[in-house]
Amino acid sequence: MSNSTSPVSVAKPHPKLQSHFFSMDQQLEASTLGMWVFLVTEVMFFGGLFMAYIVYRHMYPHAWVEASAELNWKLGGLNTGVLICSSITMALAVRAAMIGNRTQQLINIALTSILGATFLVVKFFEYKAKFEHHLVPGPHFDPSLEQGMQIFFSLYFVMTGIHALHMVIGLGIMAYIFIQAWKGTYNAEYFAPVEVSGLYWHFVDIVWIFLFPLLYLLGAHGA
Amino acid sequence: MKEADVQQEPSYLGAPYGLASWLLTKDHKRIAILYLISITIFFAIGGSFAAMIRAELVTPQGDFLTADLYNKVFTLHGVVMIFFFLIPSIPATLGNFFMPIMIGAKDLAFPRINLLSWYIYVVGATLTLAAVIMGGVDTGWTFYTPYSSISSTTNVTTAALGVFITGFSSILTGFNFIVTVHRMRAPGMTWFRMPLFVWANYATSLVMILGTPVIAITVLLIAAERALHLGVFDPRIGGDPVLFQHLFWFYSHPAVYIMILPGMGVISELVANVSRKQIFGYSFVAFSSLAIAIIGFLVWGHHMFVTGQSIYAGLVFSIITMLVAVPSAVKTFNWTATMYKGAVVWDSPLFWVLGFMGLFLIGGLTGLFLGAMGLDIHLHDTYFVVAHFHYIMVGGGVMAFLGGLHFYWPKMTGRMYSEPLAKVASMLVFFGFNLTFFPQFIVGYMGMPRRYHSYPAEFQVFNVLSTAGATVLGAGYLMILLYLVYSIVKGPKAPMNPWGATGLEWKIQSPPITHNFHETPVVTEEAYDYLHAPAPTREVTHHE
Ligand SMILES: [Cu+2]
Numbered sequence: 001m002s003n004s005t006s007p008v009s010v011a012k013p014h015p016k017l018q019s020h021f022f023s024m025d026q027q028l029e030a031s032t033l034g035m036w037v038f039l040v041t042e043v044m045f046f047g048g049l050f051m052a053y054i055v056y057r058h059m060y061p062h063a064w065v066e067a068s069a070e071l072n073w074k075l076g077g078l079n080t081g082v083l084i085c086s087s088i089t090m091a092l093a094v095r096a097a098m099i100g101n102r103t104q105q106l107i108n109i110a111l112t113s114i115l116g117a118t119f120l121v122v123k124f125f126e127y128k129a130k131f132e133h134h135l136v137p138g139p140h141f142d143p144s145l146e147q148g149m150q151i152f153f154s155l156y157f158v159m160t161g162i163h164a165l166h167m168v169i170g171l172g173i174m175a176y177i178f179i180q181a182w183k184g185t186y187n188a189e190y191f192a193p194v195e196v197s198g199l200y201w202h203f204v205d206i207v208w209i210f211l212f213p214l215l216y217l218l219g220a221h222g223a
Numbered sequence: 224m225k226e227a228d229v230q231q232e233p234s235y236l237g238a239p240y241g242l243a244s245w246l247l248t249k250d251h252k253r254i255a256i257l258y259l260i261s262i263t264i265f266f267a268i269g270g271s272f273a274a275m276i277r278a279e280l281v282t283p284q285g286d287f288l289t290a291d292l293y294n295k296v297f298t299l300h301g302v303v304m305i306f307f308f309l310i311p312s313i314p315a316t317l318g319n320f321f322m323p324i325m326i327g328a329k330d331l332a333f334p335r336i337n338l339l340s341w342y343i344y345v346v347g348a349t350l351t352l353a354a355v356i357m358g359g360v361d362t363g364w365t366f367y368t369p370y371s372s373i374s375s376t377t378n379v380t381t382a383a384l385g386v387f388i389t390g391f392s393s394i395l396t397g398f399n400f401i402v403t404v405h406r407m408r409a410p411g412m413t414w415f416r417m418p419l420f421v422w423a424n425y426a427t428s429l430v431m432i433l434g435t436p437v438i439a440i441t442v443l444l445i446a447a448e449r450a451l452h453l454g455v456f457d458p459r460i461g462g463d464p465v466l467f468q469h470l471f472w473f474y475s476h477p478a479v480y481i482m483i484l485p486g487m488g489v490i491s492e493l494v495a496n497v498s499r500k501q502i503f504g505y506s507f508v509a510f511s512s513l514a515i516a517i518i519g520f521l522v523w524g525h526h527m528f529v530t531g532q533s534i535y536a537g538l539v540f541s542i543i544t545m546l547v548a549v550p551s552a553v554k555t556f557n558w559t560a561t562m563y564k565g566a567v568v569w570d571s572p573l574f575w576v577l578g579f580m581g582l583f584l585i586g587g588l589t590g591l592f593l594g595a596m597g598l599d600i601h602l603h604d605t606y607f608v609v610a611h612f613h614y615i616m617v618g619g620g621v622m623a624f625l626g627g628l629h630f631y632w633p634k635m636t637g638r639m640y641s642e643p644l645a646k647v648a649s650m651l652v653f654f655g656f657n658l659t660f661f662p663q664f665i666v667g668y669m670g671m672p673r674r675y676h677s678y679p680a681e682f683q684v685f686n687v688l689s690t691a692g693a694t695v696l697g698a699g700y701l702m703i704l705l706y707l708v709y710s711i712v713k714g715p716k717a718p719m720n721p722w723g724a725t726g727l728e729w730k731i732q733s734p735p736i737t738h739n740f741h742e743t744p745v746v747t748e749e750a751y752d753y754l755h756a757p758a759p760t761r762e763v764t765h766h767e
Contacts, residue, residue, distance in 0.1 A: 019738070020328065020738070026406060026407075030332040030406040030407070033402050033406060037402060038398060041435070044432070044434070044435075044436035046440075047436070048441055048473075051466075052466060052470070055466055059461075137454055138452030147461045148461045150454065150461070151462055154455050157453055
């Protein structure tokens with residue numbers, strides 16, 4: 001147990017200490033562990049999709065390469081860079097919260113949000129192109145394409161769609177901690193929300209780091 | 224309601240009053256009660272579907288329900304009972320209520336998320352009920368593709384989304400429990416001083432957080448395939464329906480342990496209490512929970528012996544299935560050894576313990592029949608399978624749930640129910656259950672397939688027995704509901720420790736105060752220190 005401070009010895013509890021915890025340390029450790037456990041569930045959630053990906057890639061190796069060539073690796077690569085930058089600004093935001101630097105927090109949370117939004121805009125144009133090229137599964141899917149390619153695109157839309165949904169939720173979280181940071185809520189004693197939001201943000205980035213090569217970089221791209 | 228008590232603080236039930244204070248509560252004990260009420264409603268709904276099934280099967284002809292309606296009824300019986308009753312049954316009620324108290328915490332680590340999990344459950348349940356009202360679902364609770372994703376014209380999408388959403392309530396419960404056990408233990412509450420119920424809930428939580436996300440994404444893929452044409456299992460575009468079965472059983476086999484592990488935890492508490500002895504081999508029982516949780520993830524292929532899965536894969540799954548029986552057997556032997564030379568008391572908890580052990584033993588052993596690859600070819604999709612999993616999930620799971628509910632009822636409500644009635648009810652349930660499901664082993668072995676509304680006339684006698692048993696079983700459940708509800712109104716007040724049990728939960732008032740403890744407890748003794756346990760004080764309360 002980490003709660004070495006007995007409840008009696010604390011003169012006045014921190015206003016952000018919830019009544020069922022002994023100390024701020026215990027509260028922070030619980031939040032952090034909670035986010036890690038949550039991320040484990042996320043890994044399993046995406047894990048089901050990766051499993052399907054592995055099975056079908058094994059089943060249709062050629063169609064997989066063909067379908068991958070239809071994706072725009074330049075836009076995907078751009079988005080990868082955008083997300084890596086956003087992870088850096090997110091890490092800086094957590095650092096700023098830990099030392100209680102309000103201006104740095106606000107700047108970095110804003111930058112993270114802008115980069116996240118950029119990712120979604122690029123993704124939107126990619127999706128739009130797929131609609132125009134009849135690469136969206138269903139009745140409008142180009143019937144001349146090889147068996148298996150439609151499954152690739154089903155998985156592509158489900159995987160990147162769920163990832164994009166996580167980005168949207170992440171932007172909501174950024175808005176929340178931005179407002180809290182504006183009010184000066186976070187400091188050296190209380191920064192757990194920024195820290196766990198950071199963990200979440202990094203996780204969503206890492207998912208993309210896996211999705212990008214698996215979806216975009218199969219085989220040699222033509223032009 | 225506790226004027227007689229010297230305590231200044233009102234119990235969690237009374238402070239504060241009002242519906243809003245319940246619907247917005249963050250108290251784990253109140254959330255447990257909310258869950259208890261919800262799952263009771265779903266148990267009744269699932270039970271009425273079961274009654275329709277048993278009514279249809281009295282005669283060999285399909286005369287009471289049409290084939291289509293019968294398909295919907297058994298599907299909904301399975302969906303409701305599994306996702307809305309059995310999965311949350313013990314963890315979300317008894318676990319939610321007692322796990323924090325047992326480790327000396329004031330609440331779970333995330334009280335708001337705990338309340339959120341109940342609301343998610345309610346939303347998922349409402350969606351599923353909407354699917355029922357809109358005309359039902361007929362895929363079986365397993366949602367097998369391609370029938371579920373392409374062919375079925377019933378409300379699969381709505382029901383699948385209901386199951387998807389409810390999954391998150393289960394994930395959040397597991398997540399909350401894991402963090403609580405790691406971070407919220409009172410001073411002196413080491414891992415090996417934790418009651419085995421806490422260990423069992425911890426192991427269950429591991430299964431919940433590792434397995435549930437996989438079923439969530441799997442049913443989401445079905446919904447996406449139906450609603451958005453994002454075909455992943457669709458054979459017309461080259462998809463593999465068997466992949467669905469792999470993903471489905473990757474969760475749904477471990478889900479059996481979500482239903483039975485917490486029950487094993489309850490039985491450990493009850494066995495120690497009725498034997499008035501330390502649990503024999505405490506650490507073996509604790510680790511067997513973890514072993515079951517882990518090995519349970521490696522056996523899913525035993526549901527797929529006849530799907531054309533490779534025979535070598537089948538062999539491996541068959542062997543690991545035999546292995547997972549070992550930790551279950553460890554528990555059963557240790558409980559028996561605990562009772563051996565124990566000062567066994569003839570209280571109603573003993574009835575539930577013995578009932579559980581008998582039924583779980585039969586269920587577990589017949590599981591070995593089904594895990595044996597060759598035999599399973601004969602028994603696959605017969606009533607033998609139906610009988611087997613009911614022995615585990617109802618015989619084991621529900622028996623333990625009821626045992627735990629009776630054992631902890633005085634603590635939860637502050638009232639005592641009638642002991643003689645509880646003994647009668649437990650025997651009704653035990654005999655009714657056996658009469659319902661034992662004939663199904665025989666008729667299944669003779670070859671009666673599951674999921675048909677009509678059957679050859681030579682199977683009728685077994686089905687009549689089964690329906691007669693189901694009637695007795697239903698009467699037993701109804702009786703329990705009646706005397707428990709009656710006890711809230713008219714039952715004598717419960718003392719602090721009616722069973723003379725050990726553990727922090729029995730050292731606080733009945734019912735507990737909102738923050739459970741007046742002062743944070745400091746734990747200095749092992750679990751189940753029955754050498755120093757107080758004597759039962761139930762009798763004192765009768766002249767209240
Ligand atoms: Cu199984």
